[in-house]
Structures are given as structure tokens and as C-alpha cells.
Amino acid sequence: MWRNLRILILLLILGIAAYGNWYDRLSTTDWDDMLYIGVFPVDEAGNEVSRDYVARLSDDSVADIEKFLNREAKRYGIAIDRPVSVRLYPPVTEMPPERAAGANALQNMWWSLKVRLYARRASRASGRPPPQIRIFVRYHDPTFTQSVPHSVGMQKGLVGVVHAFADREMTRANNVVIAHEILHTLGASDKYDPETLAPLYPAGYAEPDRQPRYPQSLTEIMAGRFAIDSQTFEMPNTLDEVRVGPETALEIRWTKR
Numbered sequence: 001m002w003r004n005l006r007i008l009i010l011l012l013i014l015g016i017a018a019y020g021n022w023y024d025r026l027s028t029t030d031w032d033d034m035l036y037i038g039v040f041p042v043d044e045a046g047n048e049v050s051r052d053y054v055a056r057l058s059d060d061s062v063a064d065i066e067k068f069l070n071r072e073a074k075r076y077g078i079a080i081d082r083p084v085s086v087r088l089y090p091p092v093t094e095m096p097p098e099r100a101a102g103a104n105a106l107q108n109m110w111w112s113l114k115v116r117l118y119a120r121r122a123s124r125a126s127g128r129p130p131p132q133i134r135i136f137v138r139y140h141d142p143t144f145t146q147s148v149p150h151s152v153g154m155q156k157g158l159v160g161v162v163h164a165f166a167d168r169e170m171t172r173a174n175n176v177v178i179a180h181e182i183l184h185t186l187g188a189s190d191k192y193d194p195e196t197l198a199p200l201y202p203a204g205y206a207e208p209d210r211q212p213r214y215p216q217s218l219t220e221i222m223a224g225r226f227a228i229d230s231q232t233f234e235m236p237n238t239l240d241e242v243r244v245g246p247e248t249a250l251e252i253r254w255t256k257r
């Protein structure tokens with residue numbers, strides 16, 4: 001009897017979680033109403049440079065993300081006026097949970113659960129209505145940190161954790177990474193080879209039919225880099241040089257099969 005009850009409760013919890021994920025997926029990719037996206041800065045470095053950088057951030061700092069997503073949505077025939085709103089939220093003082101390097105599947109699941117709880121706490125603390133998608137951006141000081149850990153965007157929980165640089169010269173390049181992780185939360189997959197970082201052909205190319213193929217000058221957002229030649233790949237400096245490819249558009253349901 002108790003055993004059956006325990007199994008029933010477990011099934012109920014799993015059912016609620018599955019329903020929640022299904023509902024999130026449907027409500028964020030129906031493109032009938034404006035989708036609210038919040039960017040939450042986190043002062044990772046905790047020094048004068050990063051504190052000053054985070055303090056100077058405003059809605060303007062993330063405006064080109066909204067412009068990019070709405071421009072591309074329109075190109076794929078999304079009819080509403082403003083498909084997404086991207087707003088800056090007040091800085092978050094609590095640090096996001098750390099993910100251990102080389103974590104296994106179970107540890108990753110545990111980490112993503114902790115991030116979801118963290119996201120809920122941190123967005124409540126802002127005192128503003130929580131956005132549907134929450135992206136936490138951890139700002140590093142480029143003087144001390146040359147390379148940052150991988151950024152993550154999760155469709156389950158609609159949360160992203162981005163590593164970025166507290167440097168005004170880098171703001172627009174940071175926004176390319178933020179846009180990439182936002183699209184992961186909407187169900188888009190990566191379109192580069194994780195070993196070589198080469199954009200996958202043709203899905204990871206913004207202009208796959210270009211003749212000659214190289215050099216490409218635009219980047220597919222989920223490829224993250226564009227190909228100068230078959231061996232050289234570079235990151236774009238701004239979202240002006242980035243496009244959403246047809247495969248990504250299909251994954252986030254801007255288009256249907």
C-alpha cells in the first residue's frame with residue numbers, strides 16, 4: 001500500500017514536471033503574443049571595473065538583441081508587431097550555482113535543477129514581474145580572464161547562464177552570445193562541430209549558396225562563428241552580422257514543416 005502510494009506520488013511529480021515543460025515550450029514558441037525576456041547582470045569579478053560596468057548597463061545595452069530577434073522573426077513571416085521584448089533587470093547579487101568541470105549526466109541534471117531554483121529566487125528578488133525567459137549574465141574582468149567557461153541556455157526551465165566580459169568594447173559581442181543562449185531556451189540546437197568549432201554546412205552557414213563559398217561574411221546564430229575559409233572561423237562582433245538560418249527558424253517554430 002505505502003509502496004504504491006510512493007510510486008503514485010513520484011509519477012504525479014514527474015507528470016507535473018512534464019506538463020510544465022510542455023506548457024513552457026508551447027507558450028514560448030506560439031508567436032501569438034509578445035515573449036518577455038529578461039537579462040539579469042551578475043558582477044562575477046567583483047572589482048571596480050566590473051562593478052562600474054554593471055552599474056552603467058541599461059535597457060539600451062541589450063536593445064540590439066530585441067532588434068535582432070524581431071527583425072529575423074519578421075523575415076520568417078511572424079506577423080505580430082513586436083514578437084519579443086528584451087529588458088535589463090537589476091543586478092543579481094547571488095552567484096549562480098557552479099557546474100563542476102566534467103560533470104556526468106546526473107550531476108548535470110542536479111545542476112540544472114539548482115539553476116532553475118536560483119532563477120526563481122533571483123527574479124523574485126528584483127521586485128519586478130518575472131519575465132518568461134531569464135538570462136543571467138556573469139561579467140568577468142577581461143584584464144584577469146582571457147577565456148570564460150561555456151555559456152548555457154536550457155529549454156527546460158527557460159533559463160540561460162552566460163559568461164561575458166565587463167568591457168564596453170565587448171557589449172555588442174556579448175549580445176551575440178546572449179542571443180544564442182536565448183534561442184537555446186526556445187529549442188534551437190547548436191550548428192557547429194564541438195571539436196573544431198567549424199560551422200556545420202549548410203545549417204550553420206548564413207549564406208550557404210554563396211559563390212564562391214568563402215569567405216562568408218555573415219554568421220548563423222547557432223553556429224556562433226563564420227567561415228573565412230574551410231579552416232578559419234571567426235566570431236562576429238555584432239548582431240548586425242548575424243542571421244537565423246532556416247533550420248533554427250524551424251526548431252523555434254517560426255516556420256512549420
Ligand SMILES: [Zn+2]
Binds near residue numbers: 180184189
Ligand atoms: Zn550553444
